[in-house]
Amino acid sequence: MSEFWVYFQIGLHHVLDIQAYDHVLFMMALVLPFTFKDWKRLLFSVTLFTLGHTTALLLSVYEILVIKATIVELLIPITILTTAVFNLFTLGKTNRKENLNLVYLITLFFGIIHGLGFSNYFKTLLGGSSNSKLVPLLEFALGIEGAQITVVLAMLIVAYGVQSLFKFSRRDWILVGSAFIIGVVVPMIIENEIWNQ
Structure with missing residues (x-):
């Protein structure tokens, strides 16, 4: 398997990993107010998120920005909330x-913030000289973007189905979806290990 596919798949897995669903939760929260007709603005938002994620990884890999993992692990659910x-x-x-x-x-x-949460693990995947880190980082970013677009499409399809078949209003969809996400992330914030230090 080519190196491109290795890092691309790591990017896909990073977003779609069932064990680490915080990324999907953020994408769900981001997508909730949008419909298919808003696809340009939505794609721009998702791409901005990927750009921020990649920038954080870049700054971390080259040790320009380093933040304690416990702080980032608290900030991630706060961004979702x-x-x-x-x-x-x-x-x-x-x-x-x-x-x-x-x-x-x-x-x-x-x-x-989300990129900083993955930076320590990503640094262990890399290795080698600083020159060999940029291309894998970009390949990884493409995997993230692909996975996020997959989540966005799935959410838009579910939203369309719920609103069309079950006659949910758009307002109710956003209300119920946001309340569900809040219900999932509040315990993540409360149970964060930073409170035990």
């Missing part, structure tokens, strides 16, 4: 589109 709560507070508000630049900026920042 913040996104889900934002969905609830902007539910039905017409000025949501006006806040897109802020949403894009926050998505990029949250991508950096």
